Amino acid sequence: MDTQQRIKQIVDENNVVLFMKGTAQFPMCGFSGRAIQILKACGVGEIKTVNVLEDDEVRQGIKQFSNWPTIPQLYVKGEFVGGSDIMMEMYESGELQQLFAAA
Template sequence: MSDVQQRIDDLVKSNRVVLFMKGTAQFPMCGFSGRAIQILKAAGVTDLKTFNVLEDEEVRQGIKDYANWPTIPQLYIGGEFVGGSDIMMEMYESGELQQALAA
């Protein structure tokens, strides 16, 4: 595992809910990241850790390899990759996201 993959792994496993996004929760820098934050707020997340990939080019590339997922944002709950904003929306609408967050 490369250094950047190890850093990502540590972040994912040491925080219950992690969102790798463009920008911050207060200032999302893309529509999809903004939508992801809104979905998580609507789902009642209080212990969200965000990581701004625009501040770290290594992580910005490395996270795509880590999950084998080409786009950002990426949500992780309990160390498991959940998906991007479209999947988050579908899960929120079906109640699956709230269940995953409550677990």
């Protein structure tokens, strides 16, 4: 299975996936840490996190998969949502909470 197939499988099999640097317990960059805080503030219980620092193929592959140059990347129900800036904007507008309520 190639990297793109592996990424697709992870995204398809989990309702909420965050590709990030580090883990939910120990984020390795400020943006990833902020993304986790936003998800917790939304009351998201189950978050599948993928530490891109542990897998260079995924770290590069996720950027091609989403056509998005930065990490973290949030996926909800198989759909790419965005990075931490977009997550913050959506959180502040209430849009992110609605997305999780629907999911």
